[in-house]
Amino acid sequence: xxxxxxxxxxxxxxxxxxxxxxxxxxxxxxxxxxxxxxxxxxxxxxxxxxxxxxxxxxxxxxxxxxxxxxxxxxxxxxxxxxxxxxxxxxxxxxxxxxxxxxxxxxxxxxxxxxxxxxxxxxxxxxxxxxxxxxxxxxxxxxxxxxxxxxxxxxxxxxxxxxxxxxxxxxxxxxxxxxxxxxxxxxxxxxxxxxxxxxxxxxxxxxxxxxxxxxxxxxxxxxxxxxxxxxxxxxxxxxxxxxxxxxxxxxxxxxxxxxxxxxxxxxxxxxxxxxxxxxxxxxxx
Ligand code: NAD
Numbered sequence: 181x182x183x184x185x186x187x188x189x190x191x192x193x194x195x196x197x198x199x200x201x202x203x204x205x206x207x208x209x210x211x212x213x214x215x216x217x218x219x220x221x222x223x224x225x226x227x228x229x230x231x232x233x234x235x236x237x238x239x240x241x242x243x244x245x246x247x248x249x250x251x252x253x254x255x256x257x258x259x260x261x262x263x264x265x266x267x268x269x270x271x272x273x274x275x276x277x278x279x280x281x282x283x284x285x286x287x288x289x290x291x292x293x294x295x296x297x298x299x300x301x302x303x304x305x306x307x308x309x310x311x312x313x314x315x316x317x318x319x320x321x322x323x324x325x326x327x328x329x330x331x332x333x334x335x336x337x338x339x340x341x342x343x344x345x346x347x348x349x350x351x352x353x354x355x356x357x358x359x360x361x362x363x364x365x366x367x368x369x370x371x372x373x374x375x376x377x378x379x380x381x382x383x384x385x386x387x388x389x390x391x392x393x394x395x396x397x398x399x400x401x402x403x404x405x406x407x408x409x410x411x412x413x414x415x416x417x418x419x420x421x422x423x424x425x426x427x428x429x430x431x432x433x434x435x436x437x438x439x440x441x442x443x444x445x446x447x448x449x450x451x452x453x454x455x456x457x458x459x460x461x462x463x464x
Contacts, residue, residue, distance in 0.1 A: 182431040185328055185407070191443035194327070195240055198450050202241040205454070205463060213457035214243040215273040215299065215449075216265040220258065220284065221251035226277045233275070236446045242453055243270065255284045259292050266294040272460055273299035273453035296460070299452040302348070310356050317452050322354035324444025325386065325407055326361070334384070334405055334433065337362035342378050344368045344395070344421070345388035350409055354386055375399070387421040397426035405433040409441050 205211050215237050219230045237244035265271045274297045276289055295305035301317035309316025341363040345351035359365045368378050379399040387395050388409035410421030420437030428434050
């Protein structure tokens with residue numbers, strides 16, 4: 181039976197490291213990392229994500245500002261709020277919780293955030309950096325996945341990594357990160373014919389689709405590392421995209437849902453905010 185990639189435990193350890201770093205930055209340099217979160221409207225899932233981010237920030241000593249804005253807000257007003265935080269020297273990270281209401285164009289909002297404060301890594305400048313190399317913010321979920329693989333000393337170089345899903349938030353950036361670490365990468369998506377043909381060849385399989393039970397045991401290479409990014413609610417329970425009970429009998433490593441990738445995502449947001457504060461303060 182597979183070893184569990186315990187995201188909850190790793191996230192707790194990383195948050196403790198971040199907390200100590202934040203404290204040192206404050207004590208030695210007088211810098212307190214600041215995160216601004218803009219939440220438009222009252223979508224319950226978004227509200228819960230934002231509460232989670234605020235709580236996690238506070239726990240590690242990051243100063244977090246949550247601005248709750250009405251659902252009928254104009255795009256112009258939101259852009260002005262972003263400008264405000266772009267110019268605020270106490271803020272090192274800006275995040276606009278997605279999705280946005282229909283009257284607001286997501287791409288105009290994302291490109292308005294200063295690339296140097298774009299802790300979600302969605303600004304085209306940071307997306308470009310991920311592909312071309314060099315410093316930049318890496319999106320939190322893909323960064324968390326890589327951290328989980330690395331900290332468990334799983335070899336990426338030379339492995340065949342198969343990523344199922346090609347979104348800009350998870351699939352594409354995680355594929356790019358794995359490529360950067362010298363994996364051979366295959367990206368599958370909704371138009372892929374015979375998905376199992378590819379997944380069966382994966383030494384590292386990342387499922388980021390949002391379909392419960394999509395990845396079954398017969399689609400797994402024995403001993404593979406299986407990373408389940410999916411979050412699906414089935415009968416009031418959270419499940420991933422992987423048929424966990426069956427696949428864990430065949431895989432070498434597997435992430436549970438919940439308690440796998442999820443806790444790592446917010447942790448990387450804290451990490452990105454700390455990194456941003458250090459960079460702006462010219463701290464090595
Ligand atoms: P998305 O809807 O933007 O993208 C889904 C991708 O899956 C698409 O690229 C599509 O081509 C592909 N796809 C759809 N059906 C397929 C099929 N039958 N076979 C192969 N590929 C198929 O979703 P997303 O934002 O990338 O999120 C994916 C999942 O991950 C969702 O369940 C989401 O809730 C979850 N998620 C989790 C975290 C986390 O922190 N754990 C973060 C982000 C997203």
